[in-house]
Amino acid sequence: MALLTSNQSSLIKRWLPLALLVLVIAGLYLSGAYKWLSIEALVQNYTAMSQFVVDNLVVAILLYMVFYAAAVAVSFPAAWVLTVAGGLLFGWWLGGLATIFAATIGASILFFIAKTSLGEHMRKNAKGYVQRMRDGFQKDSVSYMLFLRLTPVFPFTLVNIVPGLLGVPFATYFWTTLVGIAPGTFAYAYAGEGLDSIVRAQADAYEACVAAGNAPCGISLEVGNIITTDLLIALGALGLASLIPIVIKRLRKTPA
Numbered sequence: 001m002a003l004l005t006s007n008q009s010s011l012i013k014r015w016l017p018l019a020l021l022v023l024v025i026a027g028l029y030l031s032g033a034y035k036w037l038s039i040e041a042l043v044q045n046y047t048a049m050s051q052f053v054v055d056n057l058v059v060a061i062l063l064y065m066v067f068y069a070a071a072v073a074v075s076f077p078a079a080w081v082l083t084v085a086g087g088l089l090f091g092w093w094l095g096g097l098a099t100i101f102a103a104t105i106g107a108s109i110l111f112f113i114a115k116t117s118l119g120e121h122m123r124k125n126a127k128g129y130v131q132r133m134r135d136g137f138q139k140d141s142v143s144y145m146l147f148l149r150l151t152p153v154f155p156f157t158l159v160n161i162v163p164g165l166l167g168v169p170f171a172t173y174f175w176t177t178l179v180g181i182a183p184g185t186f187a188y189a190y191a192g193e194g195l196d197s198i199v200r201a202q203a204d205a206y207e208a209c210v211a212a213g214n215a216p217c218g219i220s221l222e223v224g225n226i227i228t229t230d231l232l233i234a235l236g237a238l239g240l241a242s243l244i245p246i247v248i249k250r251l252r253k254t255p256a
Contacts (some may be wrong), residue, residue: 072106087192096189114164149180
């Protein structure tokens with residue numbers, strides 16, 4: 001009986017974090033709360049938010065970090081909107097720093113959930129290609145992690161989860177995430193700060209439209225104003241540069 005109780009306790013510890021995460025995600029999407037994380041919501045509430053930041057800077061930054069970490073942990077698919085908002089409200093360097101630490105904390109939550117709920121099963125049953133991938137990932141975890149973090153091609157949520165499944169040490173995961181997301185984060189935050197006049201004009205137009213009783217009142221801010229091809233190419237080049245140590249290592253082994 002004691003053994004059964006111990007097994008039940010182990011199963012609860014293993015699956016409870018994942019179950020809670022799924023419930024939170026379902027609640028956010030079913031309630032429609034995720035709609036608050038959009039360019040439209042940012043413009044509509046820009047005046048009130050910017051005034052709150054002026055009056056309560058420290059509190060605003062802490063709330064932003066908690067909100068951002070939670071958004072990453074529940075795998076919100078457009079976290080770049082929050083990154084842009086951070087640059088817009090706090091400036092590129094302060095907003096960028098707050099975003100880097102908040103995103104790393106949120107990513108670490110997903111890492112532990114993946115490692116706890118699914119990682120043990122994969123470690124016990126890894127065979128063939130999966131085992132080779134685990135071995136390669138562990139041998140060159142720093143280079144692979146930096147590549148995945150620097151290159152904007154891979155979904156952020158996937159990169160948060162896979163290392164936990166493949167046995168990457170948490171210390172390596174944490175610092176490579178912190179460093180690897182920095183260039184892209186600062187780039188998006190800088191772009192957000194540069195949108196101040198555009199967003200302010202959009203917000204004023206929206207408020208005037210609402211005050212006049214005209215409906216619907218739309219937002220015309222385009223995503224292309226923020227995410228440019230040049231930015232994606234630059235981040236991709238940084239990601240490829242992080243693979244240079246692995247290439248050199250493979251070339252050195254070839255003659256042997």
